[in-house]
Amino acid sequence: MKKLIIVGGGAAGFFAAINAAELNPELEVVILEGSNKVLQKVKVSGGGRCNVTHACFVPKDLTEFYPRGKKELLGPFHQFMTGDTMEWFENRGVPLKIEDDNRIFPESNSSQTIIDCFVESAKQAKVVLKTSTRVDSIEKKEEKFIVKTNSEDFIADYVLIAAGSNAKVWSLVEVLGHKIIKPVPSLFTFNIKDERLKDIPGISVPKASVKILNSKLAEKGPLLVTHWGLSGPGILKLSAWGALELAAKNYQFQIEVNWLSKQTEGVLEFLKSQKKKNAKKQVILRSVFEDISKRLWSKLVKAAQISETAQWAQLSNKQLENLASQLTKCTFQVNGKSTFKDEFVTAGGVDLKEINFKRFESKLHKNLFFAGEVLNIDAVTGGFNFQNAWTGGWIVANSIGNL
Secondary structure (H helix, E strand, O other): OOEEEEEOOOHHHHHHHHHHHHHOOOOEEEEEOOOOOOOHHHHHHHHHOOOOEEOOOOHHHHHOOOOEOHHHHHHHHHHOOHHHHHHHHHHOOOOEEEOOOOEEEEOOOOHHHHHHHHHHHHHHOOOEEEOOOOEEEEEEEOOEEEEEEOOOEEEEOEEEEOOOOOHHHHHHHHHOOOOEEEEEEOOEEEEOOOOOOOOOOOOEEEEEEEEEOOOOOEEEEEEEEOOOEEEOHHHHHHHHHOHHHHHHOOOEEEEEEEOOOOOHHHHHHHHHHHHHHOOOOEHHHOOOOOOOOHHHHHHHHHHOOOOOOOEHHHOOHHHHHHHHHHHHOEEEEEEOEEEOOOOOOEEEEEOHHHEEOOOOEEOOOOOEEEOHHHEOOEOOOOOHHHHHHHHHHHHHHHHHHOO
């Protein structure tokens, strides 16, 4: 009986294990997980709801969400992508739903549903799961692999490494001759200490634009004020696309926020019209923009050098220009980053030039496979990193299970 050893009890590992075992019941499939729990990233994804994938159904369009891996994933997405993922889960009794922002979640709104599905499907497919089993070395000996762990040794015909951004596992991969691209954080929030953001955590703005000054990096999307600075999809997308550049800056840089995603000139003209319309009203008391909350508005009004008692009629042209600037060209100094919740994603991993993406197989060692974040592939937030895991796991399973 042929044996497949999977290093890593995460999303890509489980998905590959289940599919390979179902395709070939004669194949012995063993998952080795170093910790005493499996699927922990699945558990915390999407705030505990598990953002399974994203409602983008055209392979080329889907690749646009991957700062690293865009070119390599085009072919694989023609084999297995969003619609296939949805069908796979629904065939196993896990109905999914598409939310307004196109993120896809289980209808149960619980990541435990996905975990239970994997664990039960693996059990039914007779996949062997070994937790608290740390892999210490992987050695190729003729046509076989010798996988040594802290508890026992395994001889395998096939090895899939799906252990995510695990430095210890990357070192084992280097011993096998593969090049590792040095990892840097990919999804993170910006640490900002600024009076304009102080005491207003939880405030969100739906249609903001953010750019890194002295850089080509720019993104649009919702922003969220946090206790430590700025977060939200707009910031997270920017952090993914700028992962390498921002690491080189040691996370010290300036950003410019356009809270309205509108031209300064147009906003200034609108403010002048408000000066006439609301002449005797206090400026600070009510935001004149639907997307700007009263709390954020008052902060920006103060930053524009407008007193708390000032009425619209009393504003000078300079004050109106200052306010328009705060709304559309609001600059902040970023000093550091914070991990986005527990969803730690890295740019870095096995060099993509060394992988045959028709099979997700090593070009250096036949029957050595890679899937998931162990590769130098990462995506913006929204379910895309999981889709990479499902696609890679499915293709590996078919490469092995159909032999």
